[in-house]
Amino acid sequence: MDFLEALSRPPLVLGVDPRPMLHGPEPLAHIRRYTFVLLEALAPRLAAAKFQLAFFEALGPEGMALLWELASASRVMGLPVIFDGKRGDIGSTAEAYARAYLEAFPGSALTVNPYLGLDALKPFFQAASRTGGGVFVLAKTSNPGSGFIQDLPVEGRPLYLYLAEALEREGEGYREGTWSRVGMVVGATYPEAVARVRERAPHAPLLLPGVGAQGGKPLKGEGLLLAASRALYYPGGRPDLKAALEAAEALLKALVE
Numbered sequence: 001m002d003f004l005e006a007l008s009r010p011p012l013v014l015g016v017d018p019r020p021m022l023h024g025p026e027p028l029a030h031i032r033r034y035t036f037v038l039l040e041a042l043a044p045r046l047a048a049a050k051f052q053l054a055f056f057e058a059l060g061p062e063g064m065a066l067l068w069e070l071a072s073a074s075r076v077m078g079l080p081v082i083f084d085g086k087r088g089d090i091g092s093t094a095e096a097y098a099r100a101y102l103e104a105f106p107g108s109a110l111t112v113n114p115y116l117g118l119d120a121l122k123p124f125f126q127a128a129s130r131t132g133g134g135v136f137v138l139a140k141t142s143n144p145g146s147g148f149i150q151d152l153p154v155e156g157r158p159l160y161l162y163l164a165e166a167l168e169r170e171g172e173g174y175r176e177g178t179w180s181r182v183g184m185v186v187g188a189t190y191p192e193a194v195a196r197v198r199e200r201a202p203h204a205p206l207l208l209p210g211v212g213a214q215g216g217k218p219l220k221g222e223g224l225l226l227a228a229s230r231a232l233y234y235p236g237g238r239p240d241l242k243a244a245l246e247a248a249e250a251l252l253k254a255l256v257e
C-alpha cells in the first residue's frame, strides 16, 4: 500500500502514545490488548495510526518489540503507519534513520526535523520514494513556544513559510499526481499557519497534531490529516474503548460533514 493512499482515507490519525502508569499491574500486556482492539475497531475510519517513538523507547527493549508488533498489525489491517520520531541528522546518519523507520520497522511515513538543512532531509525523501512512503517535516509545531525559532522573519515572512516554500519546490521531485511524498507538520493549534502553509505548498500532505488535549480544533481541507493522541487514546484521561470510539466518531463527524 502506498502511503499517499492515506490522503483518500478519512482524514483522522490516531496517535498512539501509551503511558504505562494508566494500564494497571501488567502495563505492556494491557497496552498491547487495548491498542489491538482500538486499531481493529477504528482501522477503516482512519487515515493512519501515528506511533510516538518516545513512548515506546521509554518502555525499553520490550517497548520496541511492542512497537514493531503494533505497527506490523496496523499494516496488515491496511492502515498506514506514521512513526513520529522527529528525526534529523547529517545525511549519512539520516540514511540510517530512514532505513530504520521506513524499512526495518514497518513505517509508511516518518516525522523529521529540518534544522540540519535540505541535504540532511534528502535521504528521508529518497527512502520514501523507494518504499512508497511519506515524510512529514516539522514546519510550525503545535507547542506555545514554537515561534521562538519558527516565526523568526526571513526575507519578509516567518521562517516556517520560507521552509514551506523550499519544501514545496523540493517536493516536486517526489510528487505522484496531486500529492508529494514531502509533507509537513503544522500544529492544529495554529489554524492561520495551516492556511498560510497550504497556500504556499499546495501539494504537501499536512499532518496537524495538537487536536483536543492541546486545544486544537478539527480543521477541514484537502490533504489535511488531523492527529489526536490523548483525546482519542485516553478520552477522559484513561484507556476506555467505548469512549475512544465515541471520540473518534465525534471528530470524524466534525471533519467530514
Ligand SMILES: O=C(O)c1cc(=O)[nH]c(=O)n1[C@@H]1O[C@H](COP(=O)(O)O)[C@@H](O)[C@H]1O
Pocket: 015, 017, 052, 084, 111, 140, 141, 142, 143, 185, 186, 187, 209, 210, 211, 212, 213, 214, 227, 228, 229, 230, 231
Ligand atoms: O509530529 C507530531 O506529531 C507533533 C508535532 C507537533 O507540532 N506537536 C505535537 O504534539 N506532535 C505530537 O503529536 C502528539 C500530540 O499528542 P496529544 O496532545 O496527546 O494529542 C504527540 O505525540 C506529539 O509528540
